[in-house]
Amino acid sequence: MKCPFCGSQDTSVIDSRPADDNTSIRRRRSCPECGKRFTTYEKVETIPLIVIKKDNNREPYDRTKIEKGVLIACRKRPVSAAQISKVVDEIETEIFSLEEKEIPSTRIGEIVMEHLENVDPVAYVRFASVYREFKDVNTFMDELKRVLDK
Structure with a gap:
C-alpha cells in the first residue's frame, strides 16, 4: 500500500x-x-451492477443515489445519521445479495421502501409519493391508509 x-x-x-x-x-x-x-x-469487490431505468436506459449502480433519496425522505424527521447510514448499508447488501448483473430501478425502489417503512412511516410515505409518482391526493391518502392499517 x-x-x-x-x-x-x-x-x-x-x-x-x-x-x-x-x-x-x-x-x-x-x-x-x-x-x-x-x-x-x-x-470485497462486488460484480459490477447495471441499473435498468424506467425508460430502459442502463447505467452503473450508484450508491449515492440511494443515499440522497433516503436523506431527502428523512429530512426533518427523528432519524439519526447513523440510522440512515445503517439503512443504506442494509439496502445495498440486499441489492447485491440478489447476485444479479442487472437490476430494474423499480426493484431498487421497492427495496428502499421496504426498509424505510421500518425506519420511519413519514419518510416511507415521502419516498413512496415521489417514487410511485402519486398523481393526486386520493392516491396519497390510499397509501397513508395502508400504512395506518399496519
Whole structure:
C-alpha cells in the first residue's frame, strides 16, 4: 500500500480488525520512510451492477443515489445519521445479495421502501409519493391508509 504522505511503496500493517459495518476490514498501517501512520479499509469487490431505468436506459449502480433519496425522505424527521447510514448499508447488501448483473430501478425502489417503512412511516410515505409518482391526493391518502392499517 502506497503511503499517502510520502508516496513510499513499502508500508506495513500494524493492526487489522473488522470495521464498524462488519463488511470491511480496517487496517492501521505505518510507513518506515516517513514514520507516519494511516488507516485503510478493505472491502470485497462486488460484480459490477447495471441499473435498468424506467425508460430502459442502463447505467452503473450508484450508491449515492440511494443515499440522497433516503436523506431527502428523512429530512426533518427523528432519524439519526447513523440510522440512515445503517439503512443504506442494509439496502445495498440486499441489492447485491440478489447476485444479479442487472437490476430494474423499480426493484431498487421497492427495496428502499421496504426498509424505510421500518425506519420511519413519514419518510416511507415521502419516498413512496415521489417514487410511485402519486398523481393526486386520493392516491396519497390510499397509501397513508395502508400504512395506518399496519
